[in-house]
Amino acid sequence: MSLACDLSGGRSLALAPEVRADLRCGVVELSGVRVDHGSGAAEQTRLTAARYRELYAGSAPSNIAPLGAARTLYKSFGMDPSRHRPSSEALLRRVLKGLDLYRINSAVDCCNLASLEFLLPVGMYDAGRIQGDVSLRLGREGDSYAGIRKGDVNVGGRLALYDDLGPFGSPTSDSARTCVEERTKEVLAVIFAPATYASSAMRDHLELFGALFATHCMATIGTRQHLGWENES
Helix, strand or coil: CCCEEECHHHCEEEECHHHCCCEEEEEEEEECCCCCCCCCCHHHHHHHHHHHHHHHCCCCHHHCHHHHHHHHHHHHCCCCCCCCCCHHHHHHHHHHCCCCCCCCCHHHHHHHHHHHHHCCCEEEEEHHHCCCCEEEEEECCCCEEEECCCCEEECECCEEEEECCEEEECCCCEECCCCCCCCCCCEEEEEEEECCCCHHHHHHHHHHHHHHHHHHCCCEEEEEEEECCCCCC
16 A cells, blocks of 8 residues: 655655545646646636536535545545535535636646546645645644635644644645745645545546646646555555
8 A cells, every 4th residue: 555655855745544544645746837827727617617517506515426525535534524615515516506716826727627527625735835744644633724815724633734834735725825826836736535436536637637737837747646545656
């Protein structure tokens, strides 16, 4: 079972012992990322949104089968997905209400499109702002981080990414500290999935994620790993 992977700059990302039984994830590093306010992914996002509205208009999230994987992940860690929504479910709910996704920049557009396509939470981080090695673990009681355009995000007892400075991301929300902006050149992304998720599907997700960034952000694809599965590297 692959429980850790090397990252650029001599760093690593590892699954902590307490999350290994219930978590699988995909990890991708991108370099030379060009972040701007272009609309390269907008048309593909519009088409994806239209497809989901046709399929699921009027359906409750609990009745949308492809959302089941993210909901299973949350329940595995004692979280109610109806109270603390996976980021992918929040995106789909917005789409089904007929609302456009928030346009922040080209990288966020690509990440949101990928999360919609997979219907899994995807965390995206400015790798240049991450300090030291990364651990995917359960948060310590009282731990939190400043969210993006929101208050503090509590991660006590919840799945979260940590570096030497503390928590900086989760399947629910990214952080202000490591948010991707126009000055970002290197990106670390994590796709979160439950233990039942197929490794072949995650491999496809990593390929699509990299392709979106190569096309719309001129990125070079580096590390692509999926962690937690047997006999995977």
